[in-house]
Amino acid sequence: MRRLTGGLILIWAVTFLFSLPETFNFFFWRRQLILLTGILSFGYMSAAMLLAIRPAWLEKRLNGLDKMYRLHKYLGIGSLVALSVHWLAFKAGKWLTQAGVVQRPFRPEAEGINWHAIANDIGEWAFYAFVVFALVSLLKAISYKRFVILHKLAGIIFIAGALHSVMSLKYLMNTLLYDITVIAMVFVGCYCALLSLTSQIGNKKKVNGTVINVERYASNTVHFQITVDQSMKYQPGQFAYLNFHDGESPHPFTVVNYDKQQKIIEIAVKALGDYTAKLVNDLQAGQQVEVEGGYGKFLLSDNKKQVWVGAGIGVTPFIAWLESLASGRSAQAPLEKVIFFYCARNRQEAFFIERLQLLTKRISHVELRVLLADDGELLTPEEIIHQMDNCTDYSVSFCGPEVFAEHLKKGLSASGWCQSQFHHEIFSMR
Incomplete structure (x- = not known):
């Protein structure tokens, strides 16, 4: 997101340098703020629309669909902030002029259809719709089912925003790079919006x-x-x-x-x-x-030495790994040592224990440790460190509750272990 932000600011900066007036006034700076927040908000929305169609090349680049959803959420927040400033900058001119604080430069009356005014109306209503849409989504005020239905409306809001953007461009030489960038984002975003609206994603x-x-x-x-x-x-x-x-x-x-x-x-x-x-x-x-x-990219690590932690139903991907290793289907290079912690509330909820025992018996380098919370067997970062002969040689793969993941990650990093070696999926789709 930082690279996207930097690129969009750079495009605005080029436009700014080619638009310097002889004298600076409030309305020049207001226009520059509108241009900056406009390209940022529309850029974030276009990127969010692209992520929403789940392209395989982006999933690979971002290391998993869970990371894509997290970035999608951050882009939505960024769009909300940038659009709010964009709207305030637009309204400020009218408010300050009416209050007599500033005087608006002379602007000739538009002949025929006033496309600029239409663009402003479309943009304003799209902004109000987006604010409601974003706040309801971020506050998790509705069920997942309604959340997914609501997200369909994002395509309509984006298309309205695209119309506003295209109709608001000046199409001048000093804004050429800016205009080309916006038009490119319009094509990409509208294509993604149509895929979403016609239920063709995936x-x-x-x-x-x-x-x-x-x-x-x-x-x-x-x-x-x-x-x-x-x-x-x-x-x-x-x-x-x-x-x-x-x-x-x-x-x-x-x-x-x-x-x-x-x-x-x-x-x-x-x-x-x-x-x-x-x-x-x-x-x-x-x-x-x-x-x-x-x-998803929760795949078997290339490390020779590994620690696996499966908590509750989070044990399922590790069963998939074990099945692949035991059957010889895995293309994974030979592992030296795997310490596998299976954490469950009690023996009755350790549903997969027999299957895990059978699988690990077929794979000599995997050591299974079953921990039952009701028996006081709680996994700690210290226990994981204790089981490693040299913690810097190990990667840790975790699947289970997010709170448990953060607890282990913080504890391991406090012991000098590198956080980048901690692999887990952020299994939150909203």
């Missing part, structure tokens, strides 16, 4: 399937398989969006295992919210489901 990664072999663990977890009609691109540790055609938006779930030959996907879901609780209770064999994936 179509190339979608396959249809049927739910089979539904098994419930206790009252809060369901384990099932999906037989799909086509092969999908997938790497162990990735997740997929599942759409059960139940009126809810597609939700992301980690793929426990994928049998490419049989075209069978394995999923485990824990009741962590309203939708997942409903899924745990209501899912039945025979249901039709649309699978979109795989996504």
